[in-house]
Amino acid sequence: MTTPSRREHASPTDPALSAIMSERRQLINLAYRLLGSLAEAEDAVQETYTRWYAMSRERQEAIESPGAWLTKVAGRICLDVLGSARARRESYVGEWIPEPLPDRAEWAAGRPGDGGGYPADPADRVTLDESVDMAFLVVLESMTPAERVAFILHDVFRYPFAEVAAIVGRTPAACRQLASSARRRIGAAPAPVSPATERAGVIRDFKQAWEAKDIAALVALLDPAATMTADGGGRVGAVLRPVVGGERIARYIVEMAGRAPAPGLDLLERSVNGSPGLVARYGGATVTVAAFAVADGRITHIWVVRNPEKLRPWGA
Known part of the structure; x- marks a missing residue:
């Protein structure tokens, strides 16, 4: 400094x-x-x-x-x-x-x-x-x-x-x-009550279902009233309003997965703010960080950060 x-x-x-x-x-x-x-x-x-x-x-x-x-x-x-x-x-x-x-x-x-x-x-x-x-x-x-x-x-x-x-x-x-x-x-505010090991297992299952584009498996992992919020900051593509409902979220992320350039895109399990989360990297650079709230074995909220200005600490 x-x-x-x-x-x-x-x-x-x-x-x-x-x-x-x-x-x-x-x-x-x-x-x-x-x-x-x-x-x-x-x-x-x-x-x-x-x-x-x-x-x-x-x-x-x-x-x-x-x-x-x-x-x-x-x-x-x-x-x-x-x-x-x-x-x-x-x-x-x-x-x-x-x-x-x-x-x-x-x-x-x-x-x-x-x-x-x-x-x-x-x-x-x-x-x-x-x-x-x-x-x-x-x-x-x-x-x-x-x-x-x-x-x-x-x-x-x-x-x-x-x-x-x-x-x-x-x-x-x-x-x-x-x-x-x-x-x-x-x-x-509803707080996640699941132990860290259980949350990590749910996130791992979510990652596998997302990669397989398995809507039914994703819906089973999401609370029916789950919410997904995304932050692109106007710099990259991101849904501007929260997506509400487990099935709507599942269909949305599967649709997004279909648009993603698969070669070179890696979805990794990582700690986000001290809790189990997911990180997407493309060409070696972090392009998305997702944090989750889990309760009773189901995901209740997903926060997706895509604004590059907020991903600087993640590096490559």
Whole structure:
């Protein structure tokens, strides 16, 4: 990451500099959960460090807890981004889905054009747990920016409401109410309850049925009320509205499979945001990432991300 000239205040071996940079992983984890976009999270964290290094050495040394300062600034930046993102997503072509994240072995080392900004090891970036599950992130998208920030900071990262209030700009009592409202949204959303091993088996069967273009087998694997949402961002072909109904989804994906250029197209079982998913690669490049929600042995939701801008971490 390139930072302003204020970095000259400390040498690369300066313990103070090391302590500041060690907060990066925590900030990336926070920003990704708040924004649902790895690219926006990167930008928010870079802006946070830019503000730190824009201060004089004296002001930096006067800050009792640099980590708390960085978190506060990053949280406020994310809150502003969330507010503007709501307007941007209203004009987004088709459905907007959070950016999917690969598992450790799938991580691409470097974002095109940024000098290799993505470390090869995602453990240095985003910890994959239930708080980045695609179904969970989609529910977060339904919250107001203040609800999302209060909930993530308090319930996921365990910040006390007094500190949350300083970031959100409301009283601790108001932030408590925001988090409570967010919890009700989480509780009202159907959550996948199948164990990971069962979900992996269902996804494997789905992959085989898709490759065989077996509509009956696909229908058996899909909940009758299942929904498929796709995100092409207007950059590549993708259905603009959710496809609802197990049979409709089965027929749609079989039709799409018939149009796909079979030679060179590989459908692979991969971890997506820490859960079993599928990745399609064509000519060695990732062209589609699919995340799934599974309950009672059937797929209840499929999120298909095809927007190339959201597939950068997957590489080749």
